[in-house]
Amino acid sequence: MVPREVIDTIRERVDIVDVVGQVVTLKRKGSSYVGLCPFHQEKTPSFNVVPHKGIFHCFGCGAGGDVFQFLMQTQGLSFHEALKELGNRVGVAVEDRELTPAERQQHKVRHDLYEVCELAGGWFEAVLRTRPEGEPARAYLAGRGIEEATWERYRLGYAPPSWNGLVDWLAKRGVPPEMAIAAGLARPRRGGGAYDLFRGRVIVPIQDARGRIVAFGGRHLEAMPDRRGQDGEAPPKYVNSPETAIYSKSKVLYALSHARPAIQRAGQVIVVEGYFDVLSLHQAGFRQTVATCGTALTREHLQSLRPLTTSVIALFDGDAAGVRAALRSLDLFVGAGMEARRLDLGDSKDPDEFIQTHGAEAFAARLRDSETLFDLAIRHHKERLGSTPEGRRQALMELVPIVRKLDAAPREVLIERLATSLDIRDDVVREVVGLGRRAGPPAAARVPPPARFRGSRELNHLLWLLVNHRDEVAPIVAQVDPGVVTDRLDVATVVARLLAGDPLTSIIEDVEDPDLVAILRRCAVTDPRVRDGRGEELYTVEQAAPAARQMLARLELRRVEAQISRIQQELEGCSPGSDGSRYREALVKKSHLARKRQELLKVANRRLVTRA
Numbered sequence: 367m368v369p370r371e372v373i374d375t376i377r378e379r380v381d382i383v384d385v386v387g388q389v390v391t392l393k394r395k396g397s398s399y400v401g402l403c404p405f406h407q408e409k410t411p412s413f414n415v416v417p418h419k420g421i422f423h424c425f426g427c428g429a430g431g432d433v434f435q436f437l438m439q440t441q442g443l444s445f446h447e448a449l450k451e452l453g454n455r456v457g458v459a460v461e462d463r464e465l466t467p468a469e470r471q472q473h474k475v476r477h478d479l480y481e482v483c484e485l486a487g488g489w490f491e492a493v494l495r496t497r498p499e500g501e502p503a504r505a506y507l508a509g510r511g512i513e514e515a516t517w518e519r520y521r522l523g524y525a526p527p528s529w530n531g532l533v534d535w536l537a538k539r540g541v542p543p544e545m546a547i548a549a550g551l552a553r554p555r556r557g558g559g560a561y562d563l564f565r566g567r568v569i570v571p572i573q574d575a576r577g578r579i580v581a582f583g584g585r586h587l588e589a590m591p592d593r594r595g596q597d598g599e600a601p602p603k604y605v606n607s608p609e610t611a612i613y614s615k616s617k618v619l620y621a622l623s624h625a626r627p628a629i630q631r632a633g634q635v636i637v638v639e640g641y642f643d644v645l646s647l648h649q650a651g652f653r654q655t656v657a658t659c660g661t662a663l664t665r666e667h668l669q670s671l672r673p674l675t676t677s678v679i680a681l682f683d684g685d686a687a688g689v690r691a692a693l694r695s696l697d698l699f700v701g702a703g704m705e706a707r708r709l710d711l712g713d714s715k716d717p718d719e720f721i722q723t724h725g726a727e728a729f730a731a732r733l734r735d736s737e738t739l740f741d742l743a744i745r746h747h748k749e750r751l752g753s754t755p756e757g758r759r760q761a762l763m764e765l766v767p768i769v770r771k772l773d774a775a776p777r778e779v780l781i782e783r784l785a786t787s788l789d790i791r792d793d794v795v796r797e798v799v800g801l802g803r804r805a806g807p808p809a810a811a812r813v814p815p816p817a818r819f820r821g822s823r824e825l826n827h828l829l830w831l832l833v834n835h836r837d838e839v840a841p842i843v844a845q846v847d848p849g850v851v852t853d854r855l856d857v858a859t860v861v862a863r864l865l866a867g868d869p870l871t872s873i874i875e876d877v878e879d880p881d882l883v884a885i886l887r888r889c890a891v892t893d894p895r896v897r898d899g900r901g902e903e904l905y906t907v908e909q910a911a912p913a914a915r916q917m918l919a920r921l922e923l924r925r926v927e928a929q930i931s932r933i934q935q936e937l938e939g940c941s942p943g944s945d946g947s948r949y950r951e952a953l954v955k956k957s958h959l960a961r962k963r964q965e966l967l968k969v970a971n972r973r974l975v976t977r978a
């Protein structure tokens with residue numbers, strides 16, 4: 367077990383805005399930050415980060431937690447891994463804990479694969495930069511206009527054209543052939559052992575979102591015929607690592623760890639297909655560029671991009687196949703709540719060639735002029751179906767399913783666009799869109815409902831006051847019998863620790879009831895508001911103490927009213943004649959409680975907000 371103090375120290379030193387900001391583009395809003403939730407699909411931000419409380423919380427889906435939980439939930443780390451990772455960043459050492467045998471095995475496999483990929487990456491780099499056999503690759507990169515600074519930044523390398531250069535080098539460092547195979551760097555040789563997968567290729571290491579090398583892409587050098595090529599079969603231009611325990615091509619986007627800050631700054635991401643397109647665009651100043659690794663764009667790719675930006679510019683060929691591919695992916699983008707545009711490069715075969723021929727300014731102009739996939743779809747259907755009334759009506763029917771998937775605001779925009787482009791009255795378009803509503807729930811309906819809150823309104827309000835205005839309300843709450851506030855032990859413990867000034871994150875860590883956790887997190891992220899039954903007003907510090915008194919009075923009032931009705935029952939059960947002293951005692955108690963009730967009522971019903 368890691369000691370509590372170590373956990374608290376790490377949490378104090380780490381800036382949660384920094385950590386969350388690497389995955390979600392955050393905007394400042396008062397003392398907190400808001401952005402698009404990485405845990406559910408949304409178009410208006412309901413994801414909040416409150417740095418001074420060390421908490422994130424989403425009002426849309428109820429996700430939330432502290433900085434450790436954020437890493438655990440976004441990167442699939444265990445608590446211990448998150449602790450180690452953040453501990454590293456802020457210079458706090460975390461001891462390895464005892465893992466279960468299965469965990470240890472899984473952990474070790476992944477850890478070993480990262481290490482082998484890192485080793486191999488280092489070797490490829492060294493060959494490119496320093497070895498004589500790297501010369502053809504250096505010449506090749508120079509010929510393509512890839513600068514040395516770029517080799518270094520993106521850790522380019524070279525695999526010499528031998529069958530076992532890497533396998534042998536790794537073996538000398540204690541990496542057995544099976545491990546090189548598991549890391550996707552080698553293939554099994556008949557009769558045992560392994561041979562290099564990458565031979566005579568410029569190597570582009572593929573890093574995951576955290577910047578760790580997980581795979582490689584290899585570009586064949588024409589000048590260096592592959593040995594398999596000798597029997598007449600041309601070697602493939604590109605060879606990529608197979609999927610491994612640490613690499614899934616449907617999840618990883620090439621250069622995302624390098625592109626992230628630029629994507630956030632530019633408010634857009636450019637998605638291309640080739641590693642060299644990325645290198646060339648980054649070199650030309652378009653660092654918001656990533657590439658898919660030999661696969662079409664997937665839902666998971668968009669999932670990792672969406673918290674950074676909802677604006678995607680993707681490359682699709684101008685031919686019929688390219689347009690079909692663009693239209694197919696339109697559905698994917700709409701489903702992910704993203705707006706996509708098609709980057710049209712005219713006659714250039716790829717962005718690299720475009721930049722070489724036309725330069726960066728022309729490329730920037732192409733970005734600006736890029737057409738949304740929806741406009742492309744309208745144009746395509748119009749051309750295909752003709753401009754007769756039937757043709758336009760048919761085009762409308764084909765486009766309506768996409769419009770239906772949108773939220774109200776973007777849907778209105780597209781309805782008008784459809785109406786104008788197809789020359790159909792917008793109330794007709796609206797009617798057609800509306801008719802299909804029964805076909806399926808809108809995207810928003812799939813979002814899970816927010817976590818349910820237990821506890822009375824008064825108790826929740828009091829907790830909110832303790833979390834947000836402790837200095838003002840603690841002296842008042844401390845004077846009251848804890849039984850007035852709650853009869854639940856876990857809630858009483860939370861109140862006691864809030865009174866003691868413990869940090870909220872460390873209090874939450876010990877709470878087991880998920881509903882109570884949700885209430886406390888919500889306390890940390892909701893705007894300070896007064897609710898007095900006649901509307902809502904922003905809180906001022908002066909209102910905190912009276913509000914606390916009022917909530918305590920209301921809680922106590924409930925208790926007193928319960929006591930009164932118990933005594934009432936007692937009075938009805940005994941007769942003044944036969945049970946005189948007990949009857950009189952109950953009467954006295956009742957009148958005492960009734961007076962108490964009157965006093966409490968005055969405080970409980972007082973208006974807190976006097977402003978108009």
Ligand SMILES: [Zn+2]
Pocket residue numbers: 403404405406413424425426427428429
């Ligand atoms: Zn959410």
